[in-house]
Amino acid sequence: MKLFNFHTHNKSENYGIINIYPEENILFGKKYSCGLHPWHYSENYETALSQIELLAKEEKIIAVGETGFDPKSPVNIDMQSKIFVKHIEISEKYNLPLIIHCVKHYNELVKIKSQLKPENIWILHGFNGKIDIAKKLVEQGLYFSLSENILKDIKKADSLLEIIPTDTIFFETDDKDYNIETIYKFVAEKYSMTLSDLVKYIEINLKIMGI
Template sequence: MNYIYIDIHTHKSKNKFAIQNLFHNEHIPCNNRLFSKALHPWHIDESNFNLQLSELEQELNLDNIIAIGECGLDKLKGVDLKIQEKVFEWHINQSEKLKKPLIIHCVRCFNEIIELKLKFSPNSTWIIHGFNSKVGILQQLLKHNFHISLGINILANPKKLKQYLEIIPLDKLFFETDESDIKIEEIYITASKGLNIEVPDLVAIIEANFRKIFDISD
C-alpha cells in the first residue's frame, strides 16, 4: 500500500506530498508541486529589503504557494535583529492577509518569536521548522499554540526524540527533511517507534494535520 508521507519542509525532495521551500529570488516551477516562499533572515539585504519584499509579495498569493516561509529570526547569522524583526513582521502580515500558515526559522530567538505571536494574536498557524532545542522551550512554544516540525536531528538522538514526543500533541506535529537527502519515510519510522504506534497510523495523523492546516481537500 502506498502511504502519503507528508514532508512539511524540504529543499530537495521530489515527493508529491512535500512542501518545497523556495527562497525569495528562486523561480517557481511550472508544475503541480506545493511550495512555500519567503525572505529568509540570512538573505535580507539591509539596504534593499523593501524592494526584496515588494518583489516577493507579487508571488505569495499564487495557489501553489501554500505557506509563507521559511522566515524568522536568527541571532547567529544575518543582519541586525531589529531589521530581521521588521521583515518577519511583514511576513506575519502576509500570512494573515493570505490566510496561509507561517513556517518559521528560529535560532536562539524563541522568546522574541513568542512575544511577536502574543503581539499579533494571529489566526494563521505558526510552525517551527526543524525544532532541536531544549524541552523547556518546546513546552513554552506548545503553551502558545505553535505547531512543531521535527527533522533529521531526531534520527541521531533517540533520547531527545522521546522527550519531544512525550509532550508534543499529535495534532501539533509535523516532520521534514529540510536540506537532507534522507527519505522522509525514515523519520516517520523512527518517530513511530518513539510513539509506540504503527507507521500507517502516524502517517494518517500527520496527513490529517496537513489537510486541516493547509486546507487541502484532495
C-alpha cells in the same frame, strides 16, 4: 505509502512543500513555500517581500517562509523582527501558514506571537531546541516540523515527543537527502502506533492547515 515532507529544498520532491527563495521558478503541480531566510535578510528587503506577496496573491505558494530569527543573520535583532513581522502580515492577509526558522531567539518569537495573536498556524521547522523551550512553544500553539536531527539524541527526542501533541506535528528532510521514512518510523514507535496511523494523523493536520 506516501510520506509528506513538510519542508524541503529538494526541487524534485513530489509529496511535500518545496521551499523556494523569491527569485526562484516554480513548476505547476507542486507545493511551495516562499520567504526570506534570516541569513538572507538585508536592509533592502522590500523587493523580495513584494515578490513573496505576489506569489501569495496569485496562489502560487501554500505557505509563507521559511523566515524567522538566526544569530547568523547579517542584520541585527530589531531588523530581523521587522522583516519577520512583514512575513506575518502576508501570512495573515492571504490566510497562509507561516514556516519558521528559529535559532536561539525564541523569546522574540514568543513575544511577537503573543503581541500580534495571528490567526494562521505557525510551524517551527527543524526544531531541536531545549525541552523547556518546546513546552513554552506548545503553550503558544505552535506546530512543529521535525527532522532527523532529533535522532542524534534519543533521550531528548523521547522527551520532545512526550511534549509535542500528535495534532501539531509534521516531518521534513530540510536541506538533507535522507530517507524521511526513518523519522516517521521512529516517531510512530514512540507514539505506539503503526506507520499508517501516524500518516493518517499527518494527513488530518495538513487538512486543518488547508494543504
